[in-house]
Amino acid sequence: MTDLVYYDDTIEDDGYAALSQSMQYSNVLFGDYYRTLLGEALRCGYFDKEFGDASRRDLGNALASLITEFTGGESTSVLQDTANELFASILYNLDVRLMFESSHSKALALIAEKDVPELYYEGQKLVERLVVESVGLLVKARSTRIAVSDKSYDAMLDGEIKSWIYRYDKRFFAHRTRRSSGYQTCLGCGRLRGILYVKKYLENLIAENKYVNKFDPDAIGELCFDYALARGNEYNNTGSNVFSLVLLNQTVRYISGEEDRDVVLRSHNVRDAVRRLRKLQDGEMRSLVADALAFITDDAYVSKCSNTIWRRIDEAVKNNRLKEIVSVGHDNI
Amino acid sequence: MRSLITVNTIPLSDPVLLKNALVDLNGFLSEYGLSITDKQIKRLSDARVKALRASGRIELGEGIVPVLAREFSSCLFVNENNFADVIEKLTYIFFEVKTAVCDRISDKDLVRLMKDFYENRYFGFAGNFGERDVDVLVKLIELELAGK
Structure with missing residues (x-):
């Protein structure tokens, strides 16, 4: 078993098409991996009807056992909604197991090799492992926290995530996602659900902490303070992602013609950047942002954020709001 | 797709499984002068599907269904003629x-409560089962749960 491969763009298509020419990649959804992969394999004849019936029967047995466990053996029936949720939990465990394979063809081979109970058991073990890993990541995220007090960042790191992991029901509702309500990371977590979402969120957060911590805490503190006040918020409430704020400031500074890695922006920087950006087409603006980020850092996480940063700048320029998405310092200082 | x-x-x-369970139950029911025919089993099986859907x-x-049949077989208000009807209605209500x-x-607790309710309410007389019974039973359960 290899490491978890749960990012949509990293499960490669090796040999998948060769299995059957009629299989369509677009029919396989990562948010519903086992079912859609099996469904597609059945549709194009990679598995026969008998195999499909056996899988259905095995899933039924797994669901019946889980319902009995859920009701403590005290009820022979449950609400349809409850049954759907429990079924989604079983499928989630199967999805996690298959996502540890590095390609669709390997995942299909695994479905052919192992029956549902075996895959389900292995999926449960992996989910348990992911919970432990997430706890480790939370500890790391807290120990590398940014040295600036931000209300939603602190609330998320000190309470929200811990509470989420503590309350995570890996048995009956493993698929449930309680997304961070107050503090979003710059790079999203795609369509990940359950513990996969939490793990990805924490990985993003650690990458953002690492980047922001490279700067002088006083400079970051001032940047957040100015941004919060400009929005009429409390001094410690930016209401935004701190990492994005730093990156946007650096990018706009670079675009304004200041070829350094500083985070400080003045009004004239924003004016110069707007003037330059307005002359560019979408494609040009996109590559300028990518160039800016490449100049600023070679951090892998930052380069993945290129599209997000470009979209925010593009939208802000079109709506004449660039000044509102960055933190502009006092010109007289 | x-x-x-x-x-x-x-x-x-x-x-x-339901059919086999009800056929097996006939031996027990005969002690109370009751029985369930194949036709009634089919009807109860269909009623279960409809009740679940509803x-x-x-x-x-x-x-x-077999649990209800066993528990209510000893009630005074059931007899050979109305037994299947009563079980069908009880299935919906349940x-x-x-x-x-x-x-x-x-x-287990709901079946016990329903049995008490019908024995004490109808006093051996097979009255009308209906929507109102569902409301009353729900209120009784709410009260019981609130008292715990």
């Missing part, structure tokens, strides 16, 4: 109540 496996496409409640539930294995109280009561 292809059809995916869903809860609705998985046969969780087995009509054969109350938005799914059931495992043979389900609650699932309705179970859904209305969001599964906060076990099968």
Whole structure:
């Protein structure tokens, strides 16, 4: 078993098409991996009807056992909604197991090799492992926290995530996602659900902490303070992602013609950047942002954020709001 | 796009298991002068499907019908003529109540409560079963749960 491969763009298509020419990649959804992969394999004849019936029967047995466990053996029936949720939990465990394979063809081979109970058991073990890993990541995220007090960042790191992991029901509702309500990371977590979402969120957060911590805490503190006040918020409430704020400031500074890695922006920087950006087409603006980020850092996480940063700048320029998405310092200082 | 496996496409409640359980129960029922015919078994099996659908539930294995038949066989208001009708109506009421109280009561406790309710309310007379009974039973359960 290899490491978890749960990012949509990293499960490669090796040999998948060769299995059957009629299989369509677009029919396989990562948010519903086992079912859609099996469904597609059945549709194009990679598995026969008998195999499909056996899988259905095995899933039924797994669901019946889980319902009995859920009701403590005290009820022979449950609400349809409850049954759907429990079924989604079983499928989630199967999805996690298959996502540890590095390609669709390997995942299909695994479905052919192992029956549902075996895959389900292995999926449960992996989910348990992911919970432990997430706890480790939370500890790391807290120990590398940014040295600036931000209300939603602190609330998320000190309470929200811990509470989420503590309350995570890996048995009956493993698929449930309680997304961070107050503090979003710059790079999203795609369509990940359950513990996969939490793990990805924490990985993003650690990458953002690492980047922001490279700067002088006083400079970051001032940047957040100015941004919060400009929005009429409390001094410690930016209401935004701190990492994005730093990156946007650096990018706009670079675009304004200041070829350094500083985070400080003045009004004239924003004016110069707007003037330059307005002359560019979408494609040009996109590559300028990518160039800016490449100049600023070679951090892998930052380069993945290129599209997000470009979209925010593009939208802000079109709506004449660039000044509102960055933190502009006092010109007289 | 292809059809995916869903809860609705998985046969969780087995009509054969229900049939076998009710056939096996006939020996026990005969002690009370009761029996269930094949035709009645078919009717009860269909009633279970309709009742589950109406109350938005799914059931495992043979389900609650044989339990209701066994428990209510000793009631004074059932006889050879109305037994299957009574069990059919009780099946609807059982699932309705179970859904209305969001599964906060076990099968065993609900059957016990229903038996007490019907024995004390009808005093051996097979009265009308209806929607109002569901409301009363739900209120009784709420009171019992609140008292715990």
